[in-house]
Amino acid sequence: MNHPGTSGLIFREPELWEKSRAGRCAVSIPGSDVETAPLNQEFTRDDVDLPELYEVDMVRHYTRLSQWNFGIDSGMYPLGSCTMKYNPKTNEAQASRDALASVHPLAGEPYTQGALKLMYDLERQLSAITGYDAVTLQPAAGAHGELTGMLIIHAYHEKNNDQRSKVLIPDTAHGTNPASVTLCGYEAVNVDSGEEGILTPEAVEAVMDEDTAGIMVTNPNTLGLFERNIREIADIVHAKGGLVYGDGANMNAIMGIVKPADIGIDVMHLNLHKTFSTPHGGGGPGSGPVGVTKALEPFLPVPIVEKNGENYTLTCDRPDSIGRLHTFYGHFGIMVRAYSYILSMGAEGLKNASQYAVLNANYLKESLKETLNLPFDKPCMHECVFNDKKQQAYHISTMDIAKRLLDYGFHPPTVYFPLVVDGSFMLEPTETESRETLDQFVQAVQAISREAAETPDLLHSAPNLTKVTRLDEVSAARKPCLKG
Amino acid sequence: MRYLPHTKDDIDSMLETIGKPSIDSLFDSIPDKLKTKEPLDLPQALTEWELDDHMHNVEQSIIASGLCTYFIGAGSYDHYIPHAVKYLISRSEFMTAYTPYQPEVSQGTLQGIYEFQTMITQLTGMDVATASHYDCGTALAEALLIALKKKKKKKVAVSALIHPAHKQIINTYLNPAGYEMLEIPFDENGRTDFSKVPDDDIAAIAVQSPNFFGNIEKLEQAKNACDEKKVFFIASFTEALSLGLLKSPGSYGADLVAGEGQSFGLAKSFGGPGLGLLAGTNKQMRNLPGRLVGKTKDSNGDRGYVLTLATREQHIRREKASSNICSNNGLNALTAAMYLASVGKTGIRKIAQQNHDKAVYLRKKLSEAGFTFPFETEFFNEFIAKAPEGFADTRKRLIEDRCLYAGLDIGQYFPDFKDHYLFCATEKVKKEDMDNLALEVKAL
Numbered sequence: 062m063n064h065p066g067t068s069g070l071i072f073r074e075p076e077l078w079e080k081s082r083a084g085r086c087a088v089s090i091p092g093s094d095v096e097t098a099p100l101n102q103e104f105t106r107d108d109v110d111l112p113e114l115y116e117v118d119m120v121r122h123y124t125r126l127s128q129w130n131f132g133i134d135s136g137m138y139p140l141g142s143c144t145m146k147y148n149p150k151t152n153e154a155q156a157s158r159d160a161l162a163s164v165h166p167l168a169g170e171p172y173t174q175g176a177l178k179l180m181y182d183l184e185r186q187l188s189a190i191t192g193y194d195a196v197t198l199q200p201a202a203g204a205h206g207e208l209t210g211m212l213i214i215h216a217y218h219e220k221n222n223d224q225r226s227k228v229l230i231p232d233t234a235h236g237t238n239p240a241s242v243t244l245c246g247y248e249a250v251n252v253d254s255g256e257e258g259i260l261t262p263e264a265v266e267a268v269m270d271e272d273t274a275g276i277m278v279t280n281p282n283t284l285g286l287f288e289r290n291i292r293e294i295a296d297i298v299h300a301k302g303g304l305v306y307g308d309g310a311n312m313n314a315i316m317g318i319v320k321p322a323d324i325g326i327d328v329m330h331l332n333l334h335k336t337f338s339t340p341h342g343g344g345g346p347g348s349g350p351v352g353v354t355k356a357l358e359p360f361l362p363v364p365i366v367e368k369n370g371e372n373y374t375l376t377c378d379r380p381d382s383i384g385r386l387h388t389f390y391g392h393f394g395i396m397v398r399a400y401s402y403i404l405s406m407g408a409e410g411l412k413n414a415s416q417y418a419v420l421n422a423n424y425l426k427e428s429l430k431e432t433l434n435l436p437f438d439k440p441c442m443h444e445c446v447f448n449d450k451k452q453q454a455y456h457i458s459t460m461d462i463a464k465r466l467l468d469y470g471f472h473p474p475t476v477y478f479p480l481v482v483d484g485s486f487m488l489e490p491t492e493t494e495s496r497e498t499l500d501q502f503v504q505a506v507q508a509i510s511r512e513a514a515e516t517p518d519l520l521h522s523a524p525n526l527t528k529v530t531r532l533d534e535v536s537a538a539r540k541p542c543l544k545g
Numbered sequence: 546m547r548y549l550p551h552t553k554d555d556i557d558s559m560l561e562t563i564g565k566p567s568i569d570s571l572f573d574s575i576p577d578k579l580k581t582k583e584p585l586d587l588p589q590a591l592t593e594w595e596l597d598d599h600m601h602n603v604e605q606s607i608i609a610s611g612l613c614t615y616f617i618g619a620g621s622y623d624h625y626i627p628h629a630v631k632y633l634i635s636r637s638e639f640m641t642a643y644t645p646y647q648p649e650v651s652q653g654t655l656q657g658i659y660e661f662q663t664m665i666t667q668l669t670g671m672d673v674a675t676a677s678h679y680d681c682g683t684a685l686a687e688a689l690l691i692a693l694k695k696k697k698k699k700k701v702a703v704s705a706l707i708h709p710a711h712k713q714i715i716n717t718y719l720n721p722a723g724y725e726m727l728e729i730p731f732d733e734n735g736r737t738d739f740s741k742v743p744d745d746d747i748a749a750i751a752v753q754s755p756n757f758f759g760n761i762e763k764l765e766q767a768k769n770a771c772d773e774k775k776v777f778f779i780a781s782f783t784e785a786l787s788l789g790l791l792k793s794p795g796s797y798g799a800d801l802v803a804g805e806g807q808s809f810g811l812a813k814s815f816g817g818p819g820l821g822l823l824a825g826t827n828k829q830m831r832n833l834p835g836r837l838v839g840k841t842k843d844s845n846g847d848r849g850y851v852l853t854l855a856t857r858e859q860h861i862r863r864e865k866a867s868s869n870i871c872s873n874n875g876l877n878a879l880t881a882a883m884y885l886a887s888v889g890k891t892g893i894r895k896i897a898q899q900n901h902d903k904a905v906y907l908r909k910k911l912s913e914a915g916f917t918f919p920f921e922t923e924f925f926n927e928f929i930a931k932a933p934e935g936f937a938d939t940r941k942r943l944i945e946d947r948c949l950y951a952g953l954d955i956g957q958y959f960p961d962f963k964d965h966y967l968f969c970a971t972e973k974v975k976k977e978d979m980d981n982l983a984l985e986v987k988a989l
Contacts, residue, residue, distance in 0.1 A: 067785050077886050079662050087887040088627050090895050094976040097898065098905035101923050102763050106792045110667050113889040114630055123633040123657070123883055130653035132641030140643055148641050155600045156814075159605040166621050166816030167953055168613075172944060175606030176815050189586045201679035202872040204859070215721045240859035240869035244690075246722040249864040254789045306718065317585050318572055324579045334872065338548075340637075341874030343654035344644040344676065344836060346818035362717070384717035388620055388682040388710045388805070389816020397555045404599065407590025410546045416568045417551055423571055440565075440574050466770050467650055475646075478860070495550035496559060522844075527649040529849040537841035537853040541830065543673050544663040545840070 064505050065136055066470025068526045074125040076545050081112035087119040104152025129528045130343070131472050137498050141444045141475035141487025142235065142283055144313045144335035146414075149405065150456060152338065152398035161397055166389040168260055170374050176393065177373035181366045182352075183400045190403075190411065191312075192322030193352030197361045199391040205309060206349025207241035209276075209362060212383040213328055213353060214275050214304045215245045215494045216360040220381060223302060225274040231260055233479045238308060254481060258284045258437045262293040269297055275304035278326070281311045281442035283487070285422060295325025295501075300386040304328065304357075312336040313491065314419055314443035317412030321352075328353045333392075337399035348395035362386050417492035418443040421499060422456045425488055428503040436482050444489035446482050456518050457513040459484040464531065465512065467524035469505035546590070551619035609964070612946040615976045616907065618927050618969030619757070620681070620783045621816055622808045624896075625973055630810045630883045639879060644836070644872065648851045655850035657840045658875065661882035668788040668885075669802045669918040670795020671824035677878040678821025678838035678870065681805035682711040682808075685751065685781050686718035687868055688801040688823065691723055691832045692749035692777035701749045702776075705739040708783055709958040735760045735920035735929065739770040749777035754794070755787055757958075759904075759927030759967065760920060764797035777801060785809055785822070785881075786971075789897030801825045810884030811877055820877040827832050831857060834868030836875075896972050900926035903970035905981070910983035911968070917966065929955065935989045936964070939975045943985060951982055954978045 114122070131138070138145035156162065164176055184196040200206035212229070218224050228242045231252045239249035250268055255261040259282065276298050280288040288294070295305045307321050307329030313336045315321075320327050333339045334347035341347070353361060359381040367376045375390075406414065411468070419442050426445040430438065434450035449459040463473030463486070474486040490499060512519050524530065551559075556568065565571055572580070591599060615623040634640070638653060645651030660764060665674035678684035689701045703715060705728045715726050720865045727745060732738040735758045742750060750771050754762035771778035775856065777803045780794035786808040794802045806820030807813070825833050839853035859866040888896060904926040908918070915933035930952065932940075943949040952966030960964075970979070 065627045074656075076656070082802050084891075086889050086892045087629065089974070090892060090899070091898050093902055095902050095906040095979075098902045100790060100901055100925075104791055104923055106790070106796070108890050109789060109893055111664060111885055111888070111890045111893060113891065114886055116887070119883070119886050120629055120633065122886070124636070126653035126657050127633070127638040128653065130638040130642050130648070131647070131650035132638045134637035134641045138643065140646070143643055145643060148637075149548060151596060153635065153640075157812075158600060158604045159612075160604040161600075162812040162814050163613075163623075163816045164607050165613075165615055165617060165623070165950065166613055167617060167619055168608075168950060169944070172608040173815065175603045175751040178606070179603055181576050186587055192581075199682070201874075202870075203678060204869045204871045208869060212717065212721055219721075235864045235871075236858075236860035236866070237869045237871050239864035240862075240866040243864045243866075244718070244722065244869055262560050270821040289574060289576050289579075292576075292579060315575075318556045318581065319575060319579055320581045323581060331920075340640045340876070341643045341872070342640055342874075343642040343651070343658075343879065344875030345872035346679070346874040346877055347872040384720075385710060385713035386683070386717055386816060388708065388714070388819070388878065391816075392818040393815035394812070394818055401596060401600065404588060404591045404596055404755075405593070406546065406548075408585035408587040410549070410590050411585060411587070413546065413549055417549055418570070419571050420551070420556065420559055420563075420568060423563045423565070427563045436619065440571060442574075463647070463972070466650070467647065472650065473647055493548050493550065498556045516861075524649045528652050529847055530845055532843050532849045533841045534851050537851050538856070539838040541837070541853060542840040543659075543830070543837055543853075544666045545660065 064469045064501055066468055066526060071528050073123045074122060075303050077112040077122065078545060080114055080118050080122065083113055085113040087116040088113050098121055107198065136470055137494050138472040139474045139488045139490045140472065141489040142310055144489060146338055146491040147493040148338055148340040149402060152401045154392050155401040156397040174373055177366050179395060179400055181368055181373055183396055186403045187350055187352060187457045190316055191352045192320030194355040195358040195361060196350050196352045198350045199362045199387050200330065200349035200394055201387055201392050202345055202347040203330060203332040203349045204237040204241060205386065206351050206441060207237055208244055208370040209351045209386055210267060210306050210328045210330055211241050211245045212307060213357055213360040216381065217357060218274055218385045225272050226294050229268055229273060229276040232279065232481050234277060234279060235308060235310060237276045248350055259288050260290060260294055262290050262297060265294045266297050269303065273302050274304050274305055277306040277308060279308040281314045283535050284437055284446050285441040285444035286420060286437065287442055291324050311443060314415055316415040317408060318415055322354060326496055328357055333399040333481055338402040339395045339398040346392050348392040368500045414492045421492060421494055424499055425490055428436045429506055432507050433486060444487060447486040448484040450512045455513045457516050457517055459486050461520040461523065462509055465509045465523035466505060467521045468526045471505055473503055555851050593821040613950060614974060615950050616968050616970060617950045617953045618951050619967055620805060621813045623813065623971050623973055624786065624808050626810050627887050630880060630887060633883055634880045640876060645852060648849065651956055652850060655838050657879045657882055659840060659850050661878045662838060664882060664885045665822055665824055668793065669824045670793030671802055672827040673830045673833065674824040675833050676838055677873040677875055678835055679824045679874060680819045680821045681781060681783055681803055682714035682986055684803035684823040685711050686715045686804045686833050688779045689715060689749055689751060690718065691801060692779065695832060696748035698748035699723065699725055700730050700747045700748055701751065702727045702731050702742050702747045704752040704756065706737055706758055707751065707753040708729050708757050708779060720748065722870045734922045736762055736922060738795060739766045743768050747774065747776055749779050751779040751781060755784060755925045755927060758929045759924040760922040761791065761924060764794060768798045784925060786897050786900060789893035790901060791925065798858035801829060806881045809881035811880055818874055820874050820881055832867060835870045835873050858974040903974055904928060905967060907979045910979050914983040914986035926971060927967060929965050931965050931988060932969055933986065936986060939989060
């Protein structure tokens with residue numbers, strides 16, 4: 062059996078304050094060159110009880126913590142809908158360039174031309190990839206982009222004196238979709254995907270009316286299937302005065318193949334931390350730019366970057382704008398990484414990325430469909446959804462298989478999502494995994510499937526090689542301990 | 546392309562397994578009329594060497610580089626970042642992990658965020674801190690939304706001296722759902738005038754301290770005003786380092802605290818990504834949006850950490866969630882934790898005191914150089930000064946010749962304050978720079 066997982070030396074490491082010793086400090090603070098000026102004691106506090114470490118302890122603490130983490134650089138991370146592709150090192154080097162990392166947001170337009178030009182050019186590149194007339198880079202994450210998009214739809218109806226109360230959301234949608242809709246004061250209305258796992262024009266027609274602001278679609282959807290009726294669905298929604306929102310979380314399947322603006326989607330967010338290779342950081346910071354058609358451009362958040370001759374400026378004078386969504390201009394540091402990625406890949410490279418993402422997902426689907434149950438057996442896009450139906454006979458669940466994969470050295474896929482499949486096991490390999498790695502993964506799942514029948518306890522107790530075993534999440538939620 | 550693995554043989558044999566004749570045929574489920582026919586209109590791909598050259602040129606066209614002397618803050622502060630912090634946070638085990646959905650292989654992120662939450666509660670004086678938000682402005686908007694939902698009201702009152710961008714964010718978040726933000730004016734001392742809280746039926750009062758003018762607010766007055774009206778007391782701050790010296794908002798009885806944590810080891814990076822801090826009392830624990838890490842035990846009884854209280858969140862609650870937030874600014878929260886662990890109890894106090902000392906010195910030198918001051922109010926590291934005539938040209942020249950940023954013109958935010966500048970001094974500015982600035986202004 063050839064798989065990457067094995068046990069190794071793992072250090073115990075206490076919490077920071079258990080290492081603390083009074084009088085230690087991990088920074089050498091220069092003496093002050095000015096007189097001290099005590100502040101009125103009415104406003105000052107006693108000391109803050111922060112831990113006291115010297116530099117070596119601080120470095121070992123975080124080094125040991127890092128060794129308990131699994132990242133893309135550790136191995137294959139096929140987390141469905143999350144697009145865990147390789148995060149190029151050159152992106153990090155570019156973003157940490159001194160002038161880019163240290164430029165103050167209020168330094169003034171004449172002195173920050175390079176930063177503004179980079180933003181302007183990135184907007185144009187994202188426009189070229191998606192087909193949208195205009196793009197804002199301000200949203201700080203995917204869900205923030207969704208909120209931006211829904212606010213734009215809200216502002217559009219408001220401007221037309223035609224405010225509406227509902228938004229249609231397919232049952233395959235990410236949970237952020239209905240939550241974003243609620244933030245705009247709309248009610249989320251569920252639309253069932255059809256038997257084939259995709260939306261039908263009939264289902265949309267049945268619920269679309271003139272009190273519905275629009276529909277939120279994810280295409281390809283979270284089953285990894287392309288919503289091939291999208292044009293007809295968009296026509297139905299548009300005919301009733303609604304708009305179509307696209308959740309771009311799955312853009313990695315269609316770069317250079319489909320431009321969302323061309324297929325009837327009016328406004329869409331992208332996740333730079335998925336499709337455009339910027340790191341997820343264990344939960345952000347991400348970046349969620351939003352593209353819009355010409356008709357929606359006036360509603361984009363301010364400020365926007367404009368080009369006048371050879372000069373770049375930040376403009377706030379936009380009377381129909383939804384307003385501001387970030388204290389400054391969004392996550393500039395993430396934009397630099399995505400810009401570096403797009404320049405490194407070029408048009409052909411991005412198309413190849415989508416092609417190989419789809420090739421890899423279909424390869425996994427075909428290689429595993431004898432081992433795991435495949436509810437929708439048809440060609441997939443960049444991800445595919447299995448479930449635990451075949452293993453249930455041995456009282457083995459999706460969670461058991463996922464946990465056992467950890468022992469084999471693989472990060473599990475997304476589990477129990479999308480909700481439309483019981484016990485979902487949602488695989489998105491991305492384009493940056495080689496055939497050898499995919500084969501290792503397939504062998505691991507096959508081996509686990511055999512274990513399910515022969516030695517099911519190995520799965521029930523899994524993971525067995527990790528720093529900790531399965532954690533008591535029930536007690537964690539019942540008696541929350543959120544600080545030390 | 547060096548990130549893509551497949552050789553022609555790989556592709557052929559994989560297609561054979563799949564049973565498709567070509568890569569293009571993998572996309573047959575997409576109707577042809579929906580496909581784009583032209584190649585993407587993007588620049589020619591660059592090799593790494595070419596990208597280095599290109600980005601070097603981008604860098605050269607930014608005058609405001611790291612060698613600048615910044616006497617401006619206004620929500621983004623120029624503090625020293627220890628090398629150990631920068632080095633450790635770039636470890637790819639932290640950087641290239643996703644949100645810790647599989648806790649057994651995410652204990653590094655989880656313990657790190659748990660420690661972060663703990664240190665933020667200590668600094669803010671609150672019971673619970675979330676695993677982070679995007680920035681202070683969005684965290685503050687979310688805090689106000691909690692109050693509006695819990696109190697079932699339609700309006701909130703916000704100090705006129707919170708960061709101007711935060712007011713804009715609040716309006717963006719509140720208005721579409723039919724909520725309204727009212728302003729509380731400020732007094733002759735440059736502090737929020739809590740005797741002038743609007744009489745409307747409000748859900749919360751929000752105040753920033755130090756406020757946008759740099760002045761330290763009398764938060765006990767805010768607390769009294771909130772108690773009188775029986776509304777949420779929400780406190781915010783843009784300069785997290787001030788918590789090393791100033792009384793915590795929790796000690797004044799705040800219900801919710803929103804803050805910007807960029808000062809804790811994060812580069813200014815043209816304003817983002819920063820670090821939104823959001824903390825509350827125990828009573829607010831289940832109303833808080835965003836991730837929370839909790840301590841628990843594994844099946845062997847060993848200590849471990851998990852994401853918890855997920856029933857507040859969008860992936861479980863969908864349209865009934867407390868917020869739509871999913872990705873937050875986790876890596877930056879970890880950076881802040883590393884920074885706080887480095888400076889520790891004595892370091893944060895010393896650095897905070899130095900910030901104040903240098904700001905006091907700067908104010909004194911500017912006074913000698915002919916600046917006047919609209920307020921004689923206690924401040925931390927920022928204050929407002931009225932410039933002598935002709936200063937705007939000197940300021941421009943100092944940027945262009947010496948890369949020295951002498952204050953931020955606040956007339957753009959407060960039209961009554963023409964020729965007034967918001968100055969900031971951090972531990973990084975030198976006495977010599979302040980003396981030189983004063984000499985330049987005197988020479989006017």
